[in-house]
Amino acid sequence: MKPHIAGRLLFVGVCVALAAGWACGGSGPASPSPSQATTASGSSTPPPAPSPTPAPRTLILVDHTTVSLGRIPAEWIEQAKSQVHIAYGHTSHGSQLVSGMTGLVAFSGPAYAFRAGGGAGVLDLRDTPFSGASDLGAPDRTAWAGATRTYLRTQTSVNVVLWSWCGQVSSATSSDIDTYLAKMSELEAEFPNVRFVYMTGHLDGTGLSGNLHLRNEQIRQYCRSRGKVLYDFADIESYDPDGRYFGDRLPNDACDYDSNGDGRRDSNWAVEWQNSHMRGIDWFDCPSAHSQPLNANMKAYAAWWLFARLAGWGG
Numbered sequence: 001m002k003p004h005i006a007g008r009l010l011f012v013g014v015c016v017a018l019a020a021g022w023a024c025g026g027s028g029p030a031s032p033s034p035s036q037a038t039t040a041s042g043s044s045t046p047p048p049a050p051s052p053t054p055a056p057r058t059l060i061l062v063d064h065t066t067v068s069l070g071r072i073p074a075e076w077i078e079q080a081k082s083q084v085h086i087a088y089g090h091t092s093h094g095s096q097l098v099s100g101m102t103g104l105v106a107f108s109g110p111a112y113a114f115r116a117g118g119g120a121g122v123l124d125l126r127d128t129p130f131s132g133a134s135d136l137g138a139p140d141r142t143a144w145a146g147a148t149r150t151y152l153r154t155q156t157s158v159n160v161v162l163w164s165w166c167g168q169v170s171s172a173t174s175s176d177i178d179t180y181l182a183k184m185s186e187l188e189a190e191f192p193n194v195r196f197v198y199m200t201g202h203l204d205g206t207g208l209s210g211n212l213h214l215r216n217e218q219i220r221q222y223c224r225s226r227g228k229v230l231y232d233f234a235d236i237e238s239y240d241p242d243g244r245y246f247g248d249r250l251p252n253d254a255c256d257y258d259s260n261g262d263g264r265r266d267s268n269w270a271v272e273w274q275n276s277h278m279r280g281i282d283w284f285d286c287p288s289a290h291s292q293p294l295n296a297n298m299k300a301y302a303a304w305w306l307f308a309r310l311a312g313w314g315g
């Protein structure tokens with residue numbers, strides 16, 4: 001990854017406000033958008049009409065191979081800002097995308113600006129706008145679907161929905177994941193003009209034989225075979241920016257890993273990479289809940305890749 005964009009400013013902490021971490025299971029700060037304010041009170045707004053000619057749906061995969069901001073053509077960043085309207089539900093781990101994106105604005109400038117409701121040259125990203133669920137597993141494994149349905153019935157301009165996990169993939173059964181996948185597909189059928197972005201669960205140190213990896217593989221297989229949109233949260237944090245793989249070294253969400261194969265984590269790949277590169281040039285400081293700034297940097301680059309793809313970029 002070569003995130004060497006124009007800005008050489010040393011980032012001094014503008015993104016502090018985006019909480020270094022509210023607890024998983026709690027709800028993040030809501031950011032009501034102007035359109036929420038106007039339409040929330042007008043309950044007569046009908047649900048979106050089905051599109052007569054839905055666009056063809058092919059797999060969009062965002063993973064460790066797509067954390068390169070410099071490879072996204074500037075015109076597609078602009079297209080994302082004009083075409084894509086996103087609602088994102090998450091708790092602390094999922095906040096890494098948003099805290100990284102906030103830090104990116106300070107690092108690289110207003111080309112990457114975002115706010116709820118958008119505007120000229122600003123991406124429309126509504127951060128934690130849903131009522132009744134805080135992530136894909138809280139307060140339970142299905143509340144997010146109803147919360148999404150309720151939201152979309154009034155917020156008809158939203159055309160992308162993301163939900164992230166806290167730690168609930170780690171404890172999920174195969175059946176729990178089937179429920180998640182089925183509910184996502186139900187929403188896709190109900191709202192054909194909205195793209196629903198699937199996610200894997202963050203790393204938990206249990207390695208390639210752990211339940212987390214098996215359940216993430218279940219999600220990946222489903223998305224690959226059905227042409228879904230997948231933001232592969234765990235895959236992104238399994239590699240450093242140079243493509244060095246840590247997935248087979250018991251990595252966890254903090255980027256700790258086992259460097260010598262004795263089964264105990266003793267090193268941290270993100271800290272190592274940060275220490276061998278220039279802060280404010282090669283990477284930027286920002287909050288990164290449960291993790292290191294570099295992880296949130298990569299989550300932000302991947303998020304912009306996702307939004308550019310959803311705007312129509314071929315990747």
Ligand SMILES: [Ca+2]
Nearest residue numbers: 258260264266
């Ligand atoms: Ca070790």
